[in-house]
Amino acid sequence: MYVVVSPAGPEGYALSFLDDSGEEEQQGEVVADDELGEAVEAIELESPRWVWHDTATTYPRMLIAGVRVERCHDLRLTRALLRSSSLTASTGLAMSPPGRWDEAITSTGPAAARQPSGNELSFTDGSGSDDDDSGAAGSGAAGSGAAGSAQLTVDEFRLQLETVRAATEPNRLRLLIAAESAGALIAAEMTHAGLPWREDVHDSLLTELLGPRVAAGLRPARLEQLATIIQHELGSPGLNTDSPAEVLRALRAAGLTVETTRSWELQALEHPVIEPLLEYKKLSRLLSANGWSWMEAWVSDGRFSPEYVPGGVVSGRWVTRGGGALQLPKQVRRAVTADEGWKLVVADAAQLEPRILAGVSGDLIMARAGQGTDLYAGIVASGAVENRAQAKVAMLGAMYGATTGESGRLLPRLARAFPAALAFVEDAARAGERGEIVTSRLGRSSPRPGEDWWEAQAAAREGAGSERDRQHARQQARDWGRFTRNFVVQASAADWALCWMADLRRRLSYLGAAALRTAAPGTAALETAALETTAFGTTAESGRALEPFRSVPHLVFFLHDEVIVHAPEFQAEAVAEALRAAATSATTLLFGGFPLTVPLDVSIVDSYADAV
Incomplete structure (x- = not known):
């Protein structure tokens, strides 16, 4: 009905x-x-x-x-x-x-x-x-x-x-x-x-890293100290360390050859200013993205409650409207702490996208390389590469279209070892270069290029415009091909993750209902079912609705291939089993009897920071 x-x-x-x-x-x-x-x-x-x-x-x-x-x-x-x-x-x-x-x-x-x-x-x-x-x-x-x-x-x-x-x-x-x-x-x-969040722990973490809280517009003590060091090392007393343009000019004036102030570029340089500058950038980012103002805006009654947007990306991946829930840095994960009498069950699907590639391409050799083990270790065992680091670089290159550097060097070896998988993404890339759409395992399709793209391609085919224009059109085609190459993998991984979570949600519902049905007076299940003072804040007057999650395990976080379940402590092991069973179910739904496995790294912890 x-x-x-x-x-x-x-x-x-x-x-x-x-x-x-x-x-x-x-x-x-x-x-x-x-x-x-x-x-x-x-x-x-x-x-x-x-x-x-x-x-x-x-x-x-x-x-x-x-x-x-x-x-x-x-x-x-x-x-x-x-x-x-x-x-x-x-x-x-x-x-x-x-x-x-x-x-x-x-x-x-x-x-x-x-x-x-x-x-x-x-x-x-x-x-x-x-x-x-x-x-x-x-x-x-x-x-x-x-x-x-x-x-x-x-x-x-x-x-x-x-x-x-x-x-x-x-x-x-x-x-x-x-x-x-x-x-x-x-x-x-x-x-x-909401995601359980200890505001006192968050405040302590910020104070430890940045120094005591100061008024809006002022730098905390550690940032002020680093700014002084940076100004001294660059011989620029009035330098505004929060202005990338000013910092870039000061770096060049100090004799450093740099194009940007991005961290990866700075890390390649040797100069006394680099270490404090990198630390300043990292802490400044923490302050702006997850500092005290962020906590006041997004955390209340012991919960962080962002607004998730399913399908916010064309590949089916989620985004959030504000709050940055999909980019929680490791520095603040200690604040993500289960309520008293509860646990966080954290599960991460190991090497999800490479495994999904094996499934959608029907590459039996790659699927078997990942059975019951680390897929990258299986690739090494196949003889395609010498070590795990090379396996990871090569797989990322295959899925994202890398043609130069270490990835470009290793791709031919990967293609010989796993021909079906590499041919699948190559076909997707060629389709994108022609302006065609590609489709995920369950039927989510990529968008077509815009009108400007088609006009540039048509002009290039007709030999119109300058050589520079034609080169630009060819680059546009290659860029769109890289997009479709990755789309078929990323969108299919999103399909899998949705099926995983949907089945998990059903299993968690059964766990919660079964615990309440079978509980007898005095049992742990019944006591946990009455945790009205510890779940969702300390009192019912907190303003947060306790129902319908006050006594049952429930999902509180999702990031592409990782989930967190907040569960009564006595059910944590059952939740871990439900996570694994749901992963197996999702894999069967998408790939039937194809011998693909998606193992999970599962941790039962009090704090997100302690998860493996």
């Missing part, structure tokens, strides 16, 4: 009930905004799939009410997939002009996902009449008000179902849509639950 949720203006939400084929059974039941959570909780007992415009703006309302749902279909994310996938290229949806359903839904500020902004897609004007003409073709008049909005939403959902059925490989797309929509649920839940 599908339940379609449509905004109905001040009336609340319209709920439409459809059978598994998308045929309507009941339409237009309106639920007041403050009653949505209760209504969803009752209907969830029937295990429906919820259908709504955008998970990021609808689902937080339910979480605030303490209600979780098992599964959904996110119309916005799905339309984006169906519009661009090579598997749906000949469908009416893919070929139709952009409409309101294609508009991105945005929200602002660090609290947006906790306090819904009410900016869902609207399909009615001020009078309640339909003013949108981009819904399903041939759907007829939709009516007005709540009924009109509900009909347009149902029509879009049916159009998406029809598009999937018409796809060249519908089962691949069904799995991708389910995984992408599950990822949206996980993103909203992680924002709601």
